[in-house]
Amino acid sequence: MTQSLNKIKKDFTEGLSQISRFWGFPKGMGAIFAVLYLSPAALSLDEIAEQTGLTKGAVSTEVRTLARMGLVHRSSKLGDRKDYYTAETDFYAAIRSILQERQNSEFDRAVRSVKETLTALEENWVEDEEWNFVYERVKALQEFFDAIDSLAKAVIRLESLGLSNVTKILSVLK
Amino acid sequence: MTQSLNKIKKDFTEGLSQISRFWGFPKGMGAIFAVLYLSPAALSLDEIAEQTGLTKGAVSTEVRTLARMGLVHRSSKLGDRKDYYTAETDFYAAIRSILQERQNSEFDRAVRSVKETLTALEENWVEDEEWNFVYERVKALQEFFDAIDSLAKAVIRLESLGLSNVTKILSVLK
DNA sequence: TATTTCATTTAGTAATTACTAAACAAACAT
DNA sequence: ATGTTTGTTTAGTAATTACTAAATGAAATA
Numbered sequence A, B: 001m002t003q004s005l006n007k008i009k010k011d012f013t014e015g016l017s018q019i020s021r022f023w024g025f026p027k028g029m030g031a032i033f034a035v036l037y038l039s040p041a042a043l044s045l046d047e048i049a050e051q052t053g054l055t056k057g058a059v060s061t062e063v064r065t066l067a068r069m070g071l072v073h074r075s076s077k078l079g080d081r082k083d084y085y086t087a088e089t090d091f092y093a094a095i096r097s098i099l100q101e102r103q104n105s106e107f108d109r110a111v112r113s114v115k116e117t118l119t120a121l122e123e124n125w126v127e128d129e130e131w132n133f134v135y136e137r138v139k140a141l142q143e144f145f146d147a148i149d150s151l152a153k154a155v156i157r158l159e160s161l162g163l164s165n166v167t168k169i170l171s172v173l174k
Numbered sequence C: 001t002a003t004t005t006c007a008t009t010t011a012g013t014a015a016t017t018a019c020t021a022a023a024c025a026a027a028c029a030t
Numbered sequence D: 001a002t003g004t005t006t007g008t009t010t011a012g013t014a015a016t017t018a019c020t021a022a023a024t025g026a027a028a029t030a
Helices: A005-022 A027-037 A045-052 A056-068 A091-103 A106-123 A129-157 A163-173 B005-022 B027-037 B045-052 B056-069 B091-103 B106-123 B129-157 B163-173
Strands: A072-076 A083-087 B072-076 B083-087
Touching: A005 A027, A005 B106, A005 B129, A027 A045, A027 A056, A027 A072, A027 A083, A045 A056, A045 A083, A056 A072, A091 A129, A106 A129, A106 B005, A129 B005, B005 B027, B027 B045, B027 B056, B027 B072, B027 B083, B045 B056, B045 B083, B056 B072, B056 B091, B091 B129, B106 B129
Parallel strands: none
Antiparallel strands: A072 A083, B072 B083
């Protein structure tokens, strides 16, 4: 069975779309990244729109959030007022970038609310079995989030979470 | 400012709901977990429904997927035909469980499709600059997924991703 | 200044996802 | 059996999210 390169590219794009959806991102986002990732040349908004089947408007907004995540980069050629986009190929860099993005996100706000619960509890202390129970539980959760947080921060600090680092981690976890 | 324990619990539940949403889960799921997590006693479906404001039907289905993820546990008291649910308090165990769940998930299917793209490319080899380019890129992505995968598998194998392991990892990444 | 060429925003629609209410099924008690 | 008490499924609705088409804005050129 022989397939054209275009068909293969399309399947690949499909696959990335699903992965994108799985992580809670719009599937269009995965498609955009896939198209850029497989393109040797930087692409303009319209080219991306054409190749993904999305509207220019949709591509405009989604490519922006991709850029914020560090998964694509915007560039411009002189004497040409279109913007051009390329895919980040260093995925480890992308992960760091995403983690960083999440620092100031809705997620962090929510995590902070757990800490607030904790102080609210302390300010309303009562000698009470239920109080104790709730306090211990909330505290445990907060500590867990802290552990996650320091892990994330450590990853952010790495210049490269290259294969070498991954294998290092694996050996520790052995 | 003094607040009742109930108000505090409610705020906490709210917070977990948002975290749940952030990770792409229904917010009701976070609420259910929160209620169970703060309850000293195991709760029945109806009790959960009442405390979260959801319907019994909704709780029934969501609590089931929570159980599949290992975040809650179902138990039953003899002489009582209700089911009772408790929250998993070992979050590291829960993480492992979730990772395991994901192994056979939609995500894995999608990741496999990347591998398939690769073999499709190999079966359709042409001496061609574009072919080469696409091949290299897809291969790089596939290797990245493999790295992630082995990390996940390593975590699954751990009996406990306790603080000690986390600090170990942190020291390696230093 | 008017025109062209692009990107962004907006207002509305389509598609998806979370949820409800009610029917159903299973297990038990009488 | 018959009625109760529970959990599950289903069919439909509400809410959310992804997207489109068209208007707007901005920057450059003529």
